[in-house]
Amino acid sequence: MTEAERATFRDVAAVGEFRALFAAQLASVAGDQLARVAVSILVFSRTQSPAWAAAAYALTFLPDLVSGPLLAWLADRYPRRSVMVAADLARTVLVAAMALPGTPLPVVAALLTGVQLLNAPWAAARAALLPQVLPGDRFAVGMAVFTITTQTAQVVGFAAGGLAVAGLTPHGALWLDAGSFLVSALVVRFGVKHRATPHHERSRTPWLSGIAVVWRDRRLTALIALGCVSGFAIAGEAVVTPYAAEIGGGAVAVGFLLAAYAIGNVIGVTALTRFPPVRRRGLLVPLAVLSCAPLTLCVSNPGVPATMVLWAFSGAASAYNLTASTLFVQSVPDALRARTFGVAITGLRVSQGAGVLAAGLAAEYLAPHIVVAIAGALGMLAALGAGWWWHKATRQPAR
Structure with missing residues (x-):
C-alpha cells in the first residue's frame, strides 16, 4: 500500500x-x-x-x-x-x-x-x-x-x-x-x-523543546488552532441543562442532546475515512467551519428534535479533528512526536475548558440558546482565521 x-x-x-x-x-x-x-x-x-x-x-x-x-x-x-x-x-x-x-x-x-x-x-x-x-x-x-x-x-x-x-x-x-x-x-x-x-535528549528542560518545536513551525500552530475551534463547538455541553429546560425538555432531553453530538461525531469520522487522504486534507478547513455553523441556527430556539439534528451535524463536521491530529503527528519527526503531541493535547484541553467556562458565565446573563448561537458564530470566525493561517503555512517550506 x-x-x-x-x-x-x-x-x-x-x-x-x-x-x-x-x-x-x-x-x-x-x-x-x-x-x-x-x-x-x-x-x-x-x-x-x-x-x-x-x-x-x-x-x-x-x-x-x-x-x-x-x-x-x-x-x-x-x-x-x-x-x-x-x-x-x-x-x-x-x-x-x-x-x-x-x-x-x-x-x-x-x-x-x-x-x-x-x-x-x-x-x-x-x-x-x-x-x-x-x-x-x-x-x-x-x-x-x-x-x-x-x-x-x-x-x-x-x-x-x-x-x-x-x-x-x-x-x-x-x-x-x-x-x-x-x-x-x-x-x-x-x-x-x-x-x-x-532520541537521547541532552537538554535539562526537555519538556520545553516540544513547545519550541510547535512555536517555530507555522503548520503545527495552525493545526492546533484548528483543533481549538472545538472549544466553541462544545459550548452547548456547558449549558445543556438550562438549554434543555428552556426548550421544554428535562433530564431525558439532556441525555439525548449530549448523545446527539457524540453519535454525529462517530458517523462523521466513519464517513471521513471513506475519502482518499488528499480529499480529507482539502476538507479540513471547510469542516472546521461547518462544525460551528449549525449552532448559529439555535438562535431560533428550536425544539429538542431539531436541536438534536443541529448538534449531530456539528458533531459530524467535527470529524475534521481526525485530519488535523493525523497531519500534526505525521508532520513531526519521530524523536519529537510524543512531546509535541502533549503540547497539542494541552492546547485542546485548555480551549475546551475555556469554552465551557465562558459559555457557562455567559448563560448567567443571556438565554442558553443565544449563548450557543453566539458560540457558533464566533467559532466560524475562529475556524476561518485558523484556516487562513493553515493555508499560508502550507505555502511555505516546512522547517
Missing part, C-alpha cells in the same frame, strides 16, 4: 500490534469512566456535599492541563512500549490504594491526581507508536478507530459506570478500575514489539 492509497478498517484490524493498542485503549477508557463515577460517588457518600463531589469529578480533568508538556517528553526519551507499561502499572498501584477502605479523602485526591498525570505520557507514547505500527493512510484509519471508541464510550460509559458502581460499591468499582490498567499493561507488554529509544 502506498502513502496516497486509502486504507480500510479491515487493513488496520489485520495488524496484530494495532489490535493490542486498541485493546489497551479500550481498557483505559473503561477504567477512566469507572474512576470518574466511583470517585464522585465515594466523595459524596462521605461528605454529603454536592460541591465536593463536583470538585472530585473536576479533578479527573484538571491535571491534563499541565501534564501534556511536562510529562509527554518521557515517551521520546525512553522506549514507548516501556513508558506505556510503566504508566499502566503505576496507575494500577495508585487506583488500588484509592480502593482501600478508609483511605482519607485528601489522600484519595492526591492519588487521583497522580493517576491523571500519568495519562499524558501513556497517551503520548501510544500516539507516537501508532505511525510506526500503521504506516501511510493506515495511521489515519487507526486514529479514527480510537476516536470512535472514545466517543462511543462517552455515550454509554457513564451509564455503565453507574451500574457498575451500584452493583459493586465505589470501592469495588475502583478495584475493577485498577484491574483494567493491569490488563492494559499486560496487553501492551506482550502484544506490542519493543522499539529502541527514539
Whole structure:
C-alpha cells in the first residue's frame, strides 16, 4: 500500500500490534469512566456535599492541563512500549490504594491526581507508536478507530459506570478500575514489539523543546488552532441543562442532546475515512467551519428534535479533528512526536475548558440558546482565521 492509497478498517484490524493498542485503549477508557463515577460517588457518600463531589469529578480533568508538556517528553526519551507499561502499572498501584477502605479523602485526591498525570505520557507514547505500527493512510484509519471508541464510550460509559458502581460499591468499582490498567499493561507488554529509544535528549528542560518545536513551525500552530475551534463547538455541553429546560425538555432531553453530538461525531469520522487522504486534507478547513455553523441556527430556539439534528451535524463536521491530529503527528519527526503531541493535547484541553467556562458565565446573563448561537458564530470566525493561517503555512517550506 502506498502513502496516497486509502486504507480500510479491515487493513488496520489485520495488524496484530494495532489490535493490542486498541485493546489497551479500550481498557483505559473503561477504567477512566469507572474512576470518574466511583470517585464522585465515594466523595459524596462521605461528605454529603454536592460541591465536593463536583470538585472530585473536576479533578479527573484538571491535571491534563499541565501534564501534556511536562510529562509527554518521557515517551521520546525512553522506549514507548516501556513508558506505556510503566504508566499502566503505576496507575494500577495508585487506583488500588484509592480502593482501600478508609483511605482519607485528601489522600484519595492526591492519588487521583497522580493517576491523571500519568495519562499524558501513556497517551503520548501510544500516539507516537501508532505511525510506526500503521504506516501511510493506515495511521489515519487507526486514529479514527480510537476516536470512535472514545466517543462511543462517552455515550454509554457513564451509564455503565453507574451500574457498575451500584452493583459493586465505589470501592469495588475502583478495584475493577485498577484491574483494567493491569490488563492494559499486560496487553501492551506482550502484544506490542519493543522499539529502541527514539532520541537521547541532552537538554535539562526537555519538556520545553516540544513547545519550541510547535512555536517555530507555522503548520503545527495552525493545526492546533484548528483543533481549538472545538472549544466553541462544545459550548452547548456547558449549558445543556438550562438549554434543555428552556426548550421544554428535562433530564431525558439532556441525555439525548449530549448523545446527539457524540453519535454525529462517530458517523462523521466513519464517513471521513471513506475519502482518499488528499480529499480529507482539502476538507479540513471547510469542516472546521461547518462544525460551528449549525449552532448559529439555535438562535431560533428550536425544539429538542431539531436541536438534536443541529448538534449531530456539528458533531459530524467535527470529524475534521481526525485530519488535523493525523497531519500534526505525521508532520513531526519521530524523536519529537510524543512531546509535541502533549503540547497539542494541552492546547485542546485548555480551549475546551475555556469554552465551557465562558459559555457557562455567559448563560448567567443571556438565554442558553443565544449563548450557543453566539458560540457558533464566533467559532466560524475562529475556524476561518485558523484556516487562513493553515493555508499560508502550507505555502511555505516546512522547517
